[in-house]
Amino acid sequence: MEQRTVDGAVAKAFVYSGVALVASLLVSQGWLMGFIPPPSPALSPEALAAIFIERKMGIRLGTLIQCICYTFWLTWGMSITFYMRRMERGVPVLTYASIANIGGGYVFFLLMPITWAALAFRPEQIDPAMLQVLNDLVWFIFILSWPPFALFMIFIALAIFRDHNVPTVFPRWVAFFNLWCAVLIVPAGLIEFFKTGPFAYDGLISFWFIYIVFFGWILVMSAVTLRAIATDRKMNAVPSRAAPHLTGQASPT
Amino acid sequence: MSGAVRPDTTRAGFAGHVPGEAGIWLFIAGDMVLFSVLFAVFLTHRAEAPDLFGAGRAALDPRLGLVNTLLMLTSSWFVATGVAAARRRRPRIPAACFAAALACGAGFAGVKYLEYSAKFTAGLTPMTDDFFMFYFVYTGIHMIHVVIGMGVLYGLIAYLRGRDIAVVNLQHLETGASFWHLVDLLWIVLFALLYLVA
Numbered sequence: 066m067e068q069r070t071v072d073g074a075v076a077k078a079f080v081y082s083g084v085a086l087v088a089s090l091l092v093s094q095g096w097l098m099g100f101i102p103p104p105s106p107a108l109s110p111e112a113l114a115a116i117f118i119e120r121k122m123g124i125r126l127g128t129l130i131q132c133i134c135y136t137f138w139l140t141w142g143m144s145i146t147f148y149m150r151r152m153e154r155g156v157p158v159l160t161y162a163s164i165a166n167i168g169g170g171y172v173f174f175l176l177m178p179i180t181w182a183a184l185a186f187r188p189e190q191i192d193p194a195m196l197q198v199l200n201d202l203v204w205f206i207f208i209l210s211w212p213p214f215a216l217f218m219i220f221i222a223l224a225i226f227r228d229h230n231v232p233t234v235f236p237r238w239v240a241f242f243n244l245w246c247a248v249l250i251v252p253a254g255l256i257e258f259f260k261t262g263p264f265a266y267d268g269l270i271s272f273w274f275i276y277i278v279f280f281g282w283i284l285v286m287s288a289v290t291l292r293a294i295a296t297d298r299k300m301n302a303v304p305s306r307a308a309p310h311l312t313g314q315a316s317p318t
Numbered sequence: 319m320s321g322a323v324r325p326d327t328t329r330a331g332f333a334g335h336v337p338g339e340a341g342i343w344l345f346i347a348g349d350m351v352l353f354s355v356l357f358a359v360f361l362t363h364r365a366e367a368p369d370l371f372g373a374g375r376a377a378l379d380p381r382l383g384l385v386n387t388l389l390m391l392t393s394s395w396f397v398a399t400g401v402a403a404a405r406r407r408r409p410r411i412p413a414a415c416f417a418a419a420l421a422c423g424a425g426f427a428g429v430k431y432l433e434y435s436a437k438f439t440a441g442l443t444p445m446t447d448d449f450f451m452f453y454f455v456y457t458g459i460h461m462i463h464v465v466i467g468m469g470v471l472y473g474l475i476a477y478l479r480g481r482d483i484a485v486v487n488l489q490h491l492e493t494g495a496s497f498w499h500l501v502d503l504l505w506i507v508l509f510a511l512l513y514l515v516a
Contacts (some may be wrong), residue, residue, distance in 0.1 A: 161408070198516060215489075237339060237340075237341050238340060238341040238344050240341060241341030241342055241344050241345040242341075242345075245344070245345045245348040245349060246347060247461075248346070248349065248352075248462070248466070249349075249352055252455070252459060252460065252461060255455060258444055258445065259444075259451065262363075262448065262451065263359050263363075264455060269355075269359060270356070270359065274352075274355060297401070311355075
């Protein structure tokens with residue numbers, strides 16, 4: 066078991082990077098860019114171009130923050146994977162699959178601010194029709210990319226269900242919570258079909274509900290992982306104090 | 319929240335017993351939150367355009383909806399019977415009941431296929447108007463639940479195969495069964511909302 070010990074300090078920093086991701090979303094997309102909720106997909110190209118021209122400084126600043134903080138998808142995702150590794154026996158299939166999945170996930174995250182930044186670079190010179198298509202593309206990247214993220218939730222749930230530790234590394238309700246989130250973000254696929262109403266990309270279901278579920282999921286999983294880190298520290302502290310000759314240290318920190 | 323699965327297998331233990339493990343109830347409650355939001359959105363839009371929604375409802379075939387409701391209720395009965403038989407340690411009956419429920423689920427999907435294709439032939443699509451947007455989206459989301467539920471039922475059948483009923487963890491059966499009952503319950507509300515309520 067010794068080789069599966071997780072460095073609590075690194076793991077904790079990784080978890081908090083996810084919290085920073087959510088906070089950066091509110092600051093950048095909400096406050097600086099004014100894109101919570103998004104501009105309506107039914108808006109005319111000219112009206113949308115006017116928004117980009119008017120808010121170009123806010124969008125540039127916001128996308129810069131996003132480029133930094135959205136990279137934290139990688140670190141945050143890995144904080145969960147450390148613990149999934151410990152749940153699995155034999156070849157850690159779910160852990161491997163999750164690592165690959167997370168590596169792909171942050172590409173989606175970064176593509177959003179990069180595309181927006183390009184649009185805010187010279188919005189006065191872009192044909193409004195083209196600007197509209199590219200702005201649609203950002204929201205499509207954001208919302209339509211739900212399947213790999215749902216898959217990660219399912220991987221987490223499966224790892225918890227098959228966890229051989231007693232007690233389990235994550236409580237079992239976390240598995241059901243992840244399955245629930247995976248089902249809840251399915252309606253995201255509907256943004257392809259509607260320009261107005263609850264299933265458009267600025268709608269009650271496809272935007273608000275999906276956003277709250279997804280970023281709420283990040284926060285809940287952060288709290289759960291922090292608890293696993295704290296439990297770890299308690300468990301590790303006891304045996305090393307009882308048998309200091311095994312670790313070669315008199316007082317472990 | 320205890321991590322271990324408690325095999326609660328004594329009949330006396332079922333007084334005040336919560337079926338399945340606690341986590342599935344989190345899932346069920348969470349899913350009902352989603353559907354409550356969906357139903358509220360539907361009712362809000364209907365209040366704004368009662369004539370359009372009335373015409374849409376009239377264009378649906380209540381007989382197909384009713385057949386599907388009966389299929390769902392029958393499947394739930396099979397699932398409940400299967401779990402009850404497992405509690406009484408009856409061999410083979412639980413797996414047969416879950417298979418029958420699975421067949422009902424397949425029948426439900428077949429009827430849905432007929433219903434959708436009839437709508438498409440009549441030129442009614444999710445883009446036709448608000449009523450048909452809700453009709454297709456909501457029944458579609460429910461259909462995803464049916465497919466997942468059929469996967470769960472198949473999982474229960476596979477779990478029972480090659481195991482003596484005495485060593486089967488009843489809590490696993492109850493967890494899967496609870497999900498199927500949720501699928502049934504959601505359909506009944508959808509049926510009333512889309513086909514019946516004027």
